[in-house]
Amino acid sequence: MPIRSDPDNVGFLIADVTRLLRAEMDRRITAEGLALNPGDVRTLSHAARCGATRQNLLAERIGVEAMTVSASLDRLEALGLIERQADSADRRAKLVHVTAAGEAMLESIQPIAAGLRTEAAKGVSPADWQRFLDTLKQVRANLSAARDQSRKESAAA
Template sequence: MDRAISNAGIGVTPGEARTLVHAARAGAVRQNVLAERMGVEAMTLSGYLDRLEARDLVRRANDPSDRRAKLVELTDKADGVLEAIGRVGTEMRRSAAGTLSEAEWDEMLEKLKVVRANLSGLSQKPAAPRQGEPL
């Protein structure tokens, strides 16, 4: 995906594209929360935001509930860039799916969500060992 974003001529880096997509999903969100959701350091995100803000794709506003915090918001200009990122993502999913049917793709995504939840520690009960696996 990083290579596809880089080669698409959108004018953003893969990290900046991820930032836009996460910000679009989150709505107006504190910068530190956005960094946590993306799994990047605050300084890394700050660099992405500096460049995106210089292109007028995002703005950082004061959080009315905490003067020290900044809210990240997309500008209207980000819409076209997000559409281009979406087209790249759609093409990547088509390539990745190959001969899988839509139902098979959806089933795989659901299983991957379970795996992600298990790895994130979101599953509250420990998984039972499978037959033949050590405890």
């Protein structure tokens, strides 16, 4: 008898919700007619979230290959939304900085994201929504700690 995975386990649920949120956000961004494609919006948003960061770390944070984020950064830089500056700790590396124009673009995207979050939370009490967010933060912290421990053990071996 084949083993069947529970379609409502935490991994599937998070993946499904992520996929649906991303697809709807992409649709809304495209419908808004912004000068950015949805991937560029994700890159800009993560760059703002991370602060000045190296391109390779930004790619890791987004979950894409370095070449993918590099192409997106090229487009964002051409639009004046980000700047790449030499990293004083390693001149070969570049740090990504969001410009004032990039911040303004993110401000125009915020209402789109807020509307999507409101729709996603429809029918959920504010207290339950906050507990949900707090739980996700704890799960993220647990998984980050497990990843860090695994890296330490690998480095020690």
